[in-house]
Amino acid sequence: MEYLYDNYSGALYGVIFRILKKEEIAEEVLQDVFLKIWDRFENYDASKGKLFTWLLNVARNQAIDKTRSKEISKDQKTTPIEKVVSRIDNEEYIEQRIDGIGVNEILKVLSADQQFVVEYLYFKGYSQSELAEEFDIPLGTVKTRLRLAMQQLRITLGVTT
Amino acid sequence: MNIAEYISSGILEAYAFGELGEQERAVVEKNLAQYPELRAELQRVEEVQEVLLMQMAIVPRKAVKENLFQKIDAQKPETKVVLLQADQSNSSFWKFAVAASVTIAMVASYFAYDYRGKWINSQGQLTQLIAQNERVAQDYNQVNQRLDKIESDLKIVDNPDFKRVVMKGKEIAPESMAYVYWNESTKEVYLSIQNMRELSKENQYQLWAIVDGKPVDAGVFDNIAGLIKMKDIGNGAVVFAVTIEPRGGKPSPTMETMQVAGEVVKG
Numbered sequence: 292m293e294y295l296y297d298n299y300s301g302a303l304y305g306v307i308f309r310i311l312k313k314e315e316i317a318e319e320v321l322q323d324v325f326l327k328i329w330d331r332f333e334n335y336d337a338s339k340g341k342l343f344t345w346l347l348n349v350a351r352n353q354a355i356d357k358t359r360s361k362e363i364s365k366d367q368k369t370t371p372i373e374k375v376v377s378r379i380d381n382e383e384y385i386e387q388r389i390d391g392i393g394v395n396e397i398l399k400v401l402s403a404d405q406q407f408v409v410e411y412l413y414f415k416g417y418s419q420s421e422l423a424e425e426f427d428i429p430l431g432t433v434k435t436r437l438r439l440a441m442q443q444l445r446i447t448l449g450v451t452t
Numbered sequence: 453m454n455i456a457e458y459i460s461s462g463i464l465e466a467y468a469f470g471e472l473g474e475q476e477r478a479v480v481e482k483n484l485a486q487y488p489e490l491r492a493e494l495q496r497v498e499e500v501q502e503v504l505l506m507q508m509a510i511v512p513r514k515a516v517k518e519n520l521f522q523k524i525d526a527q528k529p530e531t532k533v534v535l536l537q538a539d540q541s542n543s544s545f546w547k548f549a550v551a552a553s554v555t556i557a558m559v560a561s562y563f564a565y566d567y568r569g570k571w572i573n574s575q576g577q578l579t580q581l582i583a584q585n586e587r588v589a590q591d592y593n594q595v596n597q598r599l600d601k602i603e604s605d606l607k608i609v610d611n612p613d614f615k616r617v618v619m620k621g622k623e624i625a626p627e628s629m630a631y632v633y634w635n636e637s638t639k640e641v642y643l644s645i646q647n648m649r650e651l652s653k654e655n656q657y658q659l660w661a662i663v664d665g666k667p668v669d670a671g672v673f674d675n676i677a678g679l680i681k682m683k684d685i686g687n688g689a690v691v692f693a694v695t696i697e698p699r700g701g702k703p704s705p706t707m708e709t710m711q712v713a714g715e716v717v718k719g
Contacts, residue, residue: 294557296517301509308510321512322520329524333546339481341498348470419471434462441465441500448503
């Protein structure tokens, strides 16, 4: 378990924090996620995907559930001013604590459309349907853009398998 | 089903990102089981996603980990009880498997850490040893060279073909003394300093041979130990003498600076 935590807590916390945008709540969710992983490890089925994918899904579901609970006001994402302020705060915050380097550099290889999709889905904690709805893009387009972006990133990140 | 079209719709990315509802998921999972190409593509998608998210990791505060493991530790007795109930074998097997693999991982990390420490240590020792070895080799070379020099010097000193000319100190340098070893047939001239004072850097000693009443330049030398090979001075030298001259020497001796001189003993 400690091994799992040491290896994946950073990546999962990154995802959770980007969805929830509040440190205390994100930390709480991270703990819940690992307790859930500990508790339900037998549910992991390697034939359905990689371990990280499973962990990621547990984390995202837990975080998204949290946004729907009373602790997080739903209008966080819809009130423009609040959104801008929190985004600026968070970006600074993330920059200080971010583990990897050169993410912005990596994203530069993408077209503006692709960058936008990756940024909102992976950096800003949007789901595909939220993104489609809020920016009035057909869900299918979001999916194909992400597909193209990931294919480009596959080359940039040197994933050769 | 057109696999390429299916893949390019971005459904696998959505699946890997946990975006699909239960029904859609089930369909994808069914397709994954059926088409190996889909499975392979999903793996690539997952890989990219993992690398990307790892790059974007944010390290949580330390307290989170402590807190979490306290909670897990608190759960442990419960887990053990479950383990003892044989019919819950499936879930407890997994817990056991996780516990076992975590233990193995921890033991392995400990060893990795420990060995890394040892490795760094031995790396340091190795570097030190290599440096020491180089120094010893250098010393050995120097000693060897000196030994070779002494051996070759000895051959000359011991060789009866070499005449030894003792040059004694003149009035201005009564303590000084040097020898010339001269082989008349091979015309080789060697010089050995017994006692001569240090000179300033601008000056050098110069050896002269008196041949037919005239001084012949036999070369300059510094105050060093061992035999010094000098210039060939031809035949018929009767006297050898050393003067102090500006560095590089002069074509004719400055007689007032003569330090030592000695006659060649006939026969």
